Amino acid sequence: MKVLIISSNSLPAAPTGPVYVAGAVRQAGHEVQIYERLFANDLKAELSTVLADFQPDVIGISIRLVFGDELDKEAPLGTRHTDLKPGVKEIVDIIRQFSDARLVLGGPGFNYYARDWLEYLDLDCGIRGEGEEALPLFLKRLEDGGDIYSIPGCASMNNGNYHSVSPAPVEDLDGQALPAYDLLDWQSYAGREVTPAIFTKRGCAFSCTYCPYSKLEGKRFRLKSPQRVIAEARHILKSANAGKVRFCDNNFNAPRQHAEAICKALITENAEFQWGTGDLRPVGVTDEFCHLMEDSGCFYVNLAMESASESMLKSMKRGYSVKQVRHSLESLSRSKIPFSASLMLGAPGETPETIAESLSVLDDYPIPNNVWVTIGIYMWTDFQDIVAQARREGILKDDKDLFLGAVYLSPGLPKSYLLELLEMLQTRQNYLVQFNKPSEGWML
Numbered sequence: 001m002k003v004l005i006i007s008s009n010s011l012p013a014a015p016t017g018p019v020y021v022a023g024a025v026r027q028a029g030h031e032v033q034i035y036e037r038l039f040a041n042d043l044k045a046e047l048s049t050v051l052a053d054f055q056p057d058v059i060g061i062s063i064r065l066v067f068g069d070e071l072d073k074e075a076p077l078g079t080r081h082t083d084l085k086p087g088v089k090e091i092v093d094i095i096r097q098f099s100d101a102r103l104v105l106g107g108p109g110f111n112y113y114a115r116d117w118l119e120y121l122d123l124d125c126g127i128r129g130e131g132e133e134a135l136p137l138f139l140k141r142l143e144d145g146g147d148i149y150s151i152p153g154c155a156s157m158n159n160g161n162y163h164s165v166s167p168a169p170v171e172d173l174d175g176q177a178l179p180a181y182d183l184l185d186w187q188s189y190a191g192r193e194v195t196p197a198i199f200t201k202r203g204c205a206f207s208c209t210y211c212p213y214s215k216l217e218g219k220r221f222r223l224k225s226p227q228r229v230i231a232e233a234r235h236i237l238k239s240a241n242a243g244k245v246r247f248c249d250n251n252f253n254a255p256r257q258h259a260e261a262i263c264k265a266l267i268t269e270n271a272e273f274q275w276g277t278g279d280l281r282p283v284g285v286t287d288e289f290c291h292l293m294e295d296s297g298c299f300y301v302n303l304a305m306e307s308a309s310e311s312m313l314k315s316m317k318r319g320y321s322v323k324q325v326r327h328s329l330e331s332l333s334r335s336k337i338p339f340s341a342s343l344m345l346g347a348p349g350e351t352p353e354t355i356a357e358s359l360s361v362l363d364d365y366p367i368p369n370n371v372w373v374t375i376g377i378y379m380w381t382d383f384q385d386i387v388a389q390a391r392r393e394g395i396l397k398d399d400k401d402l403f404l405g406a407v408y409l410s411p412g413l414p415k416s417y418l419l420e421l422l423e424m425l426q427t428r429q430n431y432l433v434q435f436n437k438p439s440e441g442w443m444l
């Protein structure tokens, strides 16, 4: 079959989901192309040409985001909010006009909102969860005339009735196809400062109250071998002509032994690329571990501390203490790794005092890159404990709010204080502040 994978994201990010599923579909014997929407100047003209030239039998639309926020000095509170839903609808409308191909949705932005998306786009099915095995199975059932709606992860609408099957996690990550970065022209991404990304494991053992990952991927870690990680990175190096990769894991250094094994393998195999990660957990970040990262070609890490207030770390169930945050900052400061740090402000229990505690810890260390501050916690799904809390507090009234975009801001943070905080942080050198507004009218 001819399969077109469309990366529908219009904010710059590596199309990691699309390349993994495209690789899997190709390995299953199909002809595959990827269409990247990010660079479209005239979406209708370009996509209709791809459809006419390639004549796909099946089109998989990868939805990474429902909405997103980006820093923009011109936007209110320095943050521009983008709703990506209309952009996906535009893609579906163009496909309907120019192709009879079978449509199937998937991707991280589809997972929590399968029903909403199917209703919004008036489509009959999509696949939740990991697509490496599910999408090839879907194609096989299509070819054989089998039941596509019963495959793991399938979410479907039939005459207004919604039906969903639980996703099945991929157990053998080493046995999957290499991500099909070779199907992309990487120079265009490099122009937008996007680094190709791969993941080294699935799963998250922690229970942070604002985060859905452990429920999405399961608490049990499923690991790729270090050799497999290197093989994927080398494939990228060759096909995308990129000298750097980003590990897009939740907590790269958990489990710690896995991260160490990857670093050691990179050293012994003399890997000829550099790596970075946006999510280093402030646990076990010792001098020794920093040396290992340094020697294995690490070009940046972000220390995902999120808070340095003891009470907030407890209430967010982060599973570490301020002492561990300090130790991590100390070791990173002694290393040569250019690092950044991130704070997530506004979770339940946050007050001006807890924010002052976090900032004062950061003030004790020179942070070579940026300090990323996010104010306001996204509420995506009931997989996040804070969503239940928001419902209890009456902040969240309707299920649909989540698909429309909803943000939690601790009731302990008065609006006047938040505006002053934002102004103060924006005057700090190398602080970047993303202000997720609870609603468009919040400022009024």
Ligand code: B12
Binding pocket: 009, 011, 012, 013, 014, 015, 016, 017, 018, 020, 021, 059, 060, 061, 062, 063, 064, 065, 066, 067, 068, 069, 070, 104, 105, 106, 107, 108, 109, 126, 127, 129, 130, 131, 132, 135, 195, 196, 197, 199, 212, 213, 246, 248, 249, 250, 278, 380, 434
């Ligand atoms: C790493 C990451 C980032 C990195 C990006 C790294 C990179 N790739 O370059 C950074 C830190 C930059 C980032 C930023 C943001 N992120 Co982010 N990010 C993630 C994270 C942790 C992993 C995504 C990933 O690449 N995984 C690895 C790939 C292989 O997996 P995957 O994309 O899920 O694809 C698999 C399946 O989804 C499926 N699949 C994918 N496509 C398709 C298509 C079909 C047809 C099928 C059947 C299946 C399928 O199969 C794939 C293989 O298993 C996810 C959460 C998560 N654990 O999924 C959030 C996530 C994608 N991010 C999210 C958000 C909101 C953002 C931001 C908007 C935050 C902000 N600033 O406000 C920005 C936007 C960035 C942008 N420009 O797009 C949300 C999106 C949800 C939503 N409601 O919109 C997520 C889902 C987090 C969450 N809520 O759980 N992010």
